[in-house]
Amino acid sequence: MGRASDELKAETVILRASQAIQEVIRKDVANYGLNPTEYSVLELLYHMGDQPIQMIGKKVLISSSSITYVVDKLEQKKYVRRQGCPEDRRVIYAVLTGEGKALMDEIIPQHAIKIEEVFNDLNADEVNQTIELLKRVGCKAINN
Amino acid sequence: MGRASDELKAETVILRASQAIQEVIRKDVANYGLNPTEYSVLELLYHMGDQPIQMIGKKVLISSSSITYVVDKLEQKKYVRRQGCPEDRRVIYAVLTGEGKALMDEIIPQHAIKIEEVFNDLNADEVNQTIELLKRVGCKAINN
DNA sequence: TAGTAAAATCTCAAATCCGAGATAACTTAA
DNA sequence: TTAAGTTATCTCGGATTTGAGATTTTACTA
Secondary structure, three states, X not given: OOHHHHHXXXXXXXXXXXXXXXXXXXXXXXXXOOOHHHHHHHHHHHHHOOEEHHHHHHHHOOOHHHHHHHHHHHHHOOOEEEEEOOOOOOOEEEEEOHHHHHHHHHHHHHHHHHHXXXXXXXXXXXXXXXXXXXXXXXXHHHOO | OOHHHHHHHHHHHXXXXXXXXXXXXHHHHHOOOOOHHHHHHHHHXXXXXXXXXHHHHHHHOOOHHHHHXXXXXXXXXXXXXXXXXXXXXXXXXXXXXXXXXXXXXXXXXXXXXXXXXXXXXXXXXXXXXXXXXXXXXXXXXXXX
């Protein structure tokens, strides 16, 4: 088995594993009336603070038109509001509302339990290895 | 940083890395008029042989209605045809056509080069580690 | 054997996503 | 300062995905 073949295999395994995790997330956050993208955006705002719309797209890796759509939905649900930036009037921040923060305060501990189950078979070292390896792969992939 | 927190981090890193790879795949296979799902299905049939429709869904991890849609598209493009199973008349196989096989003969080597770039910073051992770790995570995730 | 449960595929409507292009605001260079 | 180029956001149309439910076939059980 040559090098290139191993990498095609790695590609497949990453995609399958991530899709399986996506599915776990989908089912979990559906209990709170969210889809995975909405959860990702709320999670970003919760942990990283208010973000310009386009920064959300870069972090969550979705297209600009999708961000508009998702932020619309989250705004309808009152979890997020738009706030113009005075210094640069092109920029609009997505801001977590009190309701949004309260929701995430509730979701995240429950969600952590679900994710813990998924990584159950890995010890702490292996979890960290996974993080380090995939960080490097992810960075490389983003630069095409 | 506690255990649960590391796992939430691992979750995020896996999802980001896989989405970045998805994007690389999207751009690459777009050159051949395919989307990532269509490529995944063709890749499955190419490497694993003809498959019942529902088996494709399990392997590629998409819903039953999506498989119908994707196989329709691939059938329109003449890369795949449906073939009923005589033993169990509920089952329909997706079969790679000569054109489909020829296309994959062409795509896969090119595609391997693109993927190789993504894993450029990892040595052979690290690629294998990634595969092993994610296999275990993926299996666990599939069983909810 | 008859009747019920389960499995495989498909249909349909609604939700979500992307690409291309429009608009407004900022930046840079002549 | 002006003109051209860049950036951030949004709009719109079309493609893809999902969930719920219908249909057909098989498996199981009384």
